[in-house]
Amino acid sequence: MAQYARGSAVAVIRLRNPPVNALSLAVLQTLEDGLKKADADPSVKAVMICGENGKFSAGADIRGFSSPKRLGGALGPIVSLIESSEKPVVAAIEGVALGGGLEVALGCHYRIAHVKARMGLPEVTIGLLPGAEGTQRLPRLIGVPAALDMITTGKHIPATEALKLGLVDEIVEENTIEAAIRLANKVIGQPLGPRRLSLKPVPKVPNMEAFLDEALVKVKRQARGCLAPELCFQAVRAATQSPFAEGVRRERELFQVLLSSGQAQALQYAFFAERAVRRWATPSGASWSSAAPQPVRRAAVIGLGTMGQGIVTSLVKANIPLVALEQDLENLNKGRKAVMLLLQREAMKMEGGAQILDFHNPAHLQFTVDFDLLRDVDLVIEAVFENMALKKEIFHKLSKICKPGALLCTNTSALNIDEIASATNRPQQVIGTHFFSPAHVMRLLEIIYGRHTSPTAIATAMQLAKALKKVGVVVGNCFGFVGNRMMFPYVQQAVFLLEEGSRPEAVDQVLEDFGFKIGPFRMSDLAGLDVGWRSRKDQGLTGPSLPAGTPARQRHGQRYSPLPDLLCEQGRFGQKTARGWYLYEKAGGRTATPDPWLHNFLSQYRDTHGIQTRFIDQEEILERCLFSLINEGFAILAEGIASGPEHLDVIYINGYGWPEHRGGPMFYASTVGLPRVLAKLQKYSEAHPDVPGLRPSAFLKKLVAVGNPPLKEWMSYLSQQSSKL
Numbered sequence: 001m002a003q004y005a006r007g008s009a010v011a012v013i014r015l016r017n018p019p020v021n022a023l024s025l026a027v028l029q030t031l032e033d034g035l036k037k038a039d040a041d042p043s044v045k046a047v048m049i050c051g052e053n054g055k056f057s058a059g060a061d062i063r064g065f066s067s068p069k070r071l072g073g074a075l076g077p078i079v080s081l082i083e084s085s086e087k088p089v090v091a092a093i094e095g096v097a098l099g100g101g102l103e104v105a106l107g108c109h110y111r112i113a114h115v116k117a118r119m120g121l122p123e124v125t126i127g128l129l130p131g132a133e134g135t136q137r138l139p140r141l142i143g144v145p146a147a148l149d150m151i152t153t154g155k156h157i158p159a160t161e162a163l164k165l166g167l168v169d170e171i172v173e174e175n176t177i178e179a180a181i182r183l184a185n186k187v188i189g190q191p192l193g194p195r196r197l198s199l200k201p202v203p204k205v206p207n208m209e210a211f212l213d214e215a216l217v218k219v220k221r222q223a224r225g226c227l228a229p230e231l232c233f234q235a236v237r238a239a240t241q242s243p244f245a246e247g248v249r250r251e252r253e254l255f256q257v258l259l260s261s262g263q264a265q266a267l268q269y270a271f272f273a274e275r276a277v278r279r280w281a282t283p284s285g286a287s288w289s290s291a292a293p294q295p296v297r298r299a300a301v302i303g304l305g306t307m308g309q310g311i312v313t314s315l316v317k318a319n320i321p322l323v324a325l326e327q328d329l330e331n332l333n334k335g336r337k338a339v340m341l342l343l344q345r346e347a348m349k350m351e352g353g354a355q356i357l358d359f360h361n362p363a364h365l366q367f368t369v370d371f372d373l374l375r376d377v378d379l380v381i382e383a384v385f386e387n388m389a390l391k392k393e394i395f396h397k398l399s400k401i402c403k404p405g406a407l408l409c410t411n412t413s414a415l416n417i418d419e420i421a422s423a424t425n426r427p428q429q430v431i432g433t434h435f436f437s438p439a440h441v442m443r444l445l446e447i448i449y450g451r452h453t454s455p456t457a458i459a460t461a462m463q464l465a466k467a468l469k470k471v472g473v474v475v476g477n478c479f480g481f482v483g484n485r486m487m488f489p490y491v492q493q494a495v496f497l498l499e500e501g502s503r504p505e506a507v508d509q510v511l512e513d514f515g516f517k518i519g520p521f522r523m524s525d526l527a528g529l530d531v532g533w534r535s536r537k538d539q540g541l542t543g544p545s546l547p548a549g550t551p552a553r554q555r556h557g558q559r560y561s562p563l564p565d566l567l568c569e570q571g572r573f574g575q576k577t578a579r580g581w582y583l584y585e586k587a588g589g590r591t592a593t594p595d596p597w598l599h600n601f602l603s604q605y606r607d608t609h610g611i612q613t614r615f616i617d618q619e620e621i622l623e624r625c626l627f628s629l630i631n632e633g634f635a636i637l638a639e640g641i642a643s644g645p646e647h648l649d650v651i652y653i654n655g656y657g658w659p660e661h662r663g664g665p666m667f668y669a670s671t672v673g674l675p676r677v678l679a680k681l682q683k684y685s686e687a688h689p690d691v692p693g694l695r696p697s698a699f700l701k702k703l704v705a706v707g708n709p710p711l712k713e714w715m716s717y718l719s720q721q722s723s724k725l
């Protein structure tokens, strides 16, 4: 709601809807009533709009977009009402003014902001555009280039930048409300015409058309199939081509297109899913509501390879003092050099970076080969390579050296947390923290609890994720956890498709057109084929430990493709060796070119194994890769490894390049329709009976049998007994 108060000549309208003063229909109604009251009261000479609890407003109530009484058309007329007021209206911006919140402020005649406030039009990130005339007012206020940048990226800008852009008239360090009331009193009686943005012309840019053409190319390139950025662009372009009223009409049309697009629903689902996973729970009853985290005043990272370097960088950026440890001086010096380079780059990206990232101070970041320096740390992250024996040795050492309360984290992408914990005297304090490469960039942190992990340990790891500005997702312990476990059947299908007649570039293209940042073969070349090869050798699937007489294309009675192993045997490890599934310009090169050698190799391989080459269409590529991944997701849910489909979706969006505008794999399955997913899996499974990944999961079958319920009801169809944890 909004609260109206009048003490002096300035009426105060306070937006009130905790926690972020989202603009619900009720808030808008009281805002409108307040404006009308102020207008009708002759003793009121000016109006000040602010938000309750130090936050102006986070914009329209996103949940309201899915309700029948839609918010969509309600806000624009109120912003117009504010602007047309004959009494000056001042916005006092504290905390955040986002989306519809900022549009309300743009309707005001004056804007004053607290120095710590942030502003932005993030609608594009939830699949919409600023539909309350913001695409028409903002360019008139700050010019087309800056407005286009804010509207098409959705970025939040600090008050200091807003002042430079002319978005606010003044910033204050003390009480914003008092300053706004002072300003309101000062401007009483001054002409309002020049303060009404709808009456201003859009500032000219030399060669506007050329500028816009170039901007559109950039927007399209970054959008990768997402509609909203381009429609945001079109709305701003309308501001440059038409009078205000016509621009507003165009904005409304485009807003309606987006509102009814599945993409807006997917992105809004993703917004709430990311928040829902913070409320973690385990099958044993531990949960975020009862577990308290331990403070982490000092941490340690063991291993300064690529992952360790990124983790150290993340911790330094989060201002957590730490010790970085390597096994010998040579590796320590190599690691230190790489970390310093990363930190310098990060500092350059930050305002006042070098001062903020105090990484030259040994009290903040200390490099050592001496385990003894880990005695007093609160948390250790082990990030050595994926070798169970090595990890166990390190954890054994840690449990002897570290203080009793220290949390021991292992950065692993697949290994058994319980087995690692068994090497310690405190399995309740051992937890998996699976970072994604590059660890200082990727937002996902998969947090894996073992059989004995305590709720405090989980809460502390979640708190760490928050401090590192990452999205922590709590999952159970199984091979590959959630992310990689779902990835295995996807990659397996991609390789099987090559055996049957496809090519890496065809498979990658289909998945990149779907919206993945990178297809499975380009990804494999980037990560290095040798990583999976080592793991398969450890599992006895290839290499010297493979029993003699094992059929080339079969393991444990199931279909197996030796193609990646054969490539590795040829020294083709991907980008690092300039050859993998593609050809690269040089070792470490990034430009993938289809490789005639590989095409020839695939033909010979098919001849050798008597495989009839067939044409495989895009639909089959997409369905076999995605539906096998989704199928594994249903198995994971049924086993209680994750507590809901949102967890899987958040993991895929933030760690695996899944296109956010498709809402994550499980949301995508719900939009395709579970009966269709099931029917397709059944069809492919019949054609490939030796591929268990295509056999529909029992949980998927059950959901179809009970009538394809909406995603939020799925978990209610699982019986408690089905959880293996």
Ligand SMILES: CC/C=C/CC(=O)SCCNC(=O)CCNC(=O)[C@H](O)C(C)(C)COP(=O)(O)OP(=O)(O)OC[C@H]1O[C@@H](n2cnc3c(N)ncnc32)[C@H](O)[C@@H]1OP(=O)(O)O
Pocket: 019, 020, 022, 058, 059, 060, 061, 062, 063, 071, 072, 073, 074, 075, 076, 096, 098, 099, 100, 101, 122, 123, 126, 128, 129, 130, 131, 132, 272, 275, 276
């Ligand atoms: C025609 C009119 C068109 C208008 C278009 C719009 O205005 S669309 C909305 C545009 N605004 C946004 O996209 C802002 C979204 N919110 C945020 O970016 C962040 O929440 C925040 C405001 C920066 C605050 O971040 P913080 O990390 O401090 O808190 P949370 O993200 O956890 O949020 C707290 C709870 O508030 C809920 N919430 C936030 N914003 C909205 C919103 N606009 N509508 C509804 N609910 C919102 C959020 O979901 C959290 O609640 P949970 O119960 O934990 O989910």
